[in-house]
Amino acid sequence: MAYMINDACISCGACEAECPVECISSGDDKYVIDANTCIECGSCAGVCPVDAPQPE
Numbered sequence: 735m736a737y738m739i740n741d742a743c744i745s746c747g748a749c750e751a752e753c754p755v756e757c758i759s760s761g762d763d764k765y766v767i768d769a770n771t772c773i774e775c776g777s778c779a780g781v782c783p784v785d786a787p788q789p790e
């Protein structure tokens with residue numbers, strides 16, 4: 735289990751700085767979460783303006 739960023743992402747970058755394990759990075763057309771590193775803390779979802787990070 736991990737959080738995943740869906741297509742609603744507008745690449746604002748707000749979530750990247752919030753992740754305690756630094757598993758969020760900018761992808762080609764949206765930001766992406768490394769599922770192997772994510773600890774499901776939910777911090778990214780808390781700051782996202784479009785609710786793009788969702789529990790898988």
Ligand code: SF4
Nearest residue numbers: 753772773775776778
């Ligand atoms: Fe990072 Fe937490 Fe979001 Fe997982 S749920 S990507 S650990 S901020």
Ligand code: SF4
Nearest residue numbers: 743744746747749782
């Ligand atoms: Fe995308 Fe939301 Fe992260 Fe901004 S905070 S980069 S919209 S997932």
